[in-house]
Amino acid sequence: MLHIVNKSATERNSLESCLRLATKGSAVLLIEDAVYAVTKGGTAAANIQAAMADLQIYALGPDLDARGMSARVLDGVKVVDYGGFVDLVAENNVCQSWL
Amino acid sequence: MSDMMDDMEGGEGVVKKFMFVNRKAPHGTIYALEGLEVVLVSAAFDQDVSMVFVDDGVYELIKGMNTKGIEVKDFSKTYRALDGYDIEKLYVEQSSMDARGLTEADLIVDVTVLDSAEMASLMAEQDVVISY
Amino acid sequence: MKIGIMVSEGPYNHQASDTAYLFARTAIEKGHKVPRVFFYHDGVNNSTRLTEPPTDDRNVVNRWSKLAEDHGVDLVVCIAAGMRRGIKDEILAPGFRISGLGQLVEAGIQCDRLVTFGD
Structure with a gap:
């Protein structure tokens, strides 16, 4: 299962709910405003780091770039481009968006 | 049917597990109504x-809504009609209910209450997930 | 692989339509098929040819039309959601058509994946 989260974790609970309900081994891709969650020093960073024990965490590079956040990405988060996004959708049987 | 549907042939007779995920409260936005x-x-x-x-989606099922004062359609009774459409699998997450001070007695329809691990497993076994 | 897409937000207000478009274009470039994009909720507003963004901005509507023309993507606007929001045949941009919600369910059944972009 690929979980896609697009909302800032400091504005909405989408990421929190996704991390609560994603089963072990799932992939989580953060896009749009959700990418702020994978940057160092923020309140969501600890949750992301804890989640990496059970989940693969990805972030969409063009969204990080657009927000000036590319240099602040937490270690262990895999940054992908749109091609990587497509690959994640293809590799996982189902995808669920946390709107 | 457009020509594009040539790409979509071969789906006849397929039964997939469809899950509709409701995470938003009614009335403030249209997602609950159009999702239904x-x-x-x-x-x-x-x-x-x-x-x-899950999350604020549980507010969609509250009994006793009265939308006259905001002049919008009260669609909450439609949830009661779902079993007439053979849609009988309604699930709510316990922790979402707890966080909002709700119990099953507050809901307009019969539901199955799942803990978060059970909800996670249910989501993981779907073929198609549509969220609003 | 056949990848269906649902877009739930209008252009410009949210990034959803932009992300959906870039995803769809990239999927096609990588050899996948995007048989259908279904526009629901305020997403129906992606379909109007009356859209006129400033000339230095991307034209979200025309981009979808071009994707349909170049790659045969079926751009379906939900009739119920569209009627609520004033979207009718006479204002549709090229490549879009109006049809029912069954087209979304059908895409879910017949595509290998269904990806939702919204708010």
């Missing part, structure tokens, strides 16, 4: 349909 419209249409396709209510 998709579920009703999906009933005509003989798929294995589940509706789940």
